[in-house]
Amino acid sequence: MSGKPWTRREEDRAAAMRRCGCPSWVIALRLGRTETAVQGRLTDLGVRVRRSPGELEKRVRRLAAAGWFDWEIALDLGVKTACVNEVRRRLGIPANGRAKSRARANGWARIRGEKDAG
DSSP: OOOSOOOHHHHHHHHHHHTTOOHHHHHHHTTTTTHHHHHHHHHHOOOOOOOOOOOOOHHHHHHTTTTOOOHHHHHTTTOOHHHHHHHHHHTOOOOOOOOSHHHHHHHHHHHHHHHHOO
16 A cells, blocks of 8 residues: 555545545545545445436436536546446437536636726
8 A cells, every 4th residue: 555544534434425426536635645545445445426327327418408518417426437428328319519518617707807897
């Protein structure tokens, strides 16, 4: 094992966050560790998030209908983009071809507003 050792408190916190559905990368940021370290430790502890059958499909369908890109859905659900892409294809949902993503649109609208006003 390399890196700094895990404390019991860190293990408990990581496990609790994971059980609540928090993605590994968020847990890593909060604990100051790498995503790989978090995933490895949670695997060692036997902590897994179990989704009910169809939950992923329902959420992908809902978010895609709202105009989200695959990468945005993946980030929100804490899964890989390839997983979202596969689910979307299996459900027959076309890829979103919007000009702007939801995340970028919010920031750009503010910047555009500030530039127009100034």
